[in-house]
Structures are given as C-alpha cells and as structure tokens.
C-alpha cells in the first residue's frame with residue numbers, strides 16, 4: 001500500500017544516472033559514510049544531545065536510503081518526512097549548520113570527491129525549511 005508522506009519526505013533526485021552514487025561507493029560506501037557520520041555527530045557537543053538517546057541504527061538506515069535516492073542509486077525511501085520527523089526536536093539554524101559540517105567531515109574522511117560532496121550538500125541544504133523550527 002502507498003504511504004502518504006509530507007512534501008519533504010526526501011530531497012529531490014539530483015543526478016541523471018548513477019555516476020554520483022558510484023562516486024559515493026554505492027551501497028557499501030553509503031553505509032560506511034553514515035556510520036562515520038553518526039560517530040562524528042555523537043562526538044560533537046553541538047549535535048550529540050539530539051542523537052545520544054535516539055534510535056541511531058534506524059536513523060542511519062533511513063539516511064542511507066535517503067542519500068541513495070538523492071544520488072539516483074535506485075533506492076526507495078521508507079522513512080518519515082523531514083517535517084514530521086524533526087518537528088518535536090526544536091532544531092535551530094546553528095545545530096543544522098553543525099550537522100552539515102559534520103557530514104562534510106564524514107565525506108572528507110571517506111575521500112568522497114569534492115564536486116560530489118557539493119552535489120549532495122546542495123540537495124540537502126534546502127531541507128532546513130522543514131527541519132529548523134527554532
């Protein structure tokens with residue numbers, strides 16, 4: 001059955017083919033990236049408070065799906081919309097920017113080419129409208 005999601009369920013697909021997805025190392029690359037991302041988020045005092053008691057494994061799985069969709073890797077996103085999943089968290093712009101910085105660190109650590117990093121960041125940046133509520 002089809003599930004109705006809010007408009008920002010997932011960022012738009014930004015690639016015409018799976019070449020960007022491959023630059024991220026495909027599925028295994030995204031799993032590794034998101035594992036490192038969560039470690040960095042938990043180590044960052046600006047973001048750890050949000051994630052320490054959250055369902056980290058679930059969030060990581062949803063991030064892999066979402067990034068895969070954005071990178072045209074041929075996945076389906078099965079998670080909640082961005083508005084719904086962040087509505088109760090009271091996220092401000094500084095916390096949002098901190099998370100983006102941490103994603104950049106994780107991508108650097110995984111040797112993702114700079115142009116590919118920028119493509120993913122550009123697709124995710126507009127989501128602040130649904131995520132920042134404070």
Ligand code: HEM
Nearest residue numbers: 047050054059062063066079080085095096099124127131
């Ligand atoms: C572009 C930026 C972001 C993206 C793409 C993103 C993506 C996601 C996804 C896919 C989920 C899982 C939804 C589900 O449960 O189905 C999620 C949940 C969550 N996100 Fe984000 N997020 C972003 C920004 C942030 C920021 C800035 C914070 C806090 C600093 C944050 C904290 C959380 C937390 C705590 C959850 C779990 C909520 C719960 O317990 O249900 N997110 N996010």
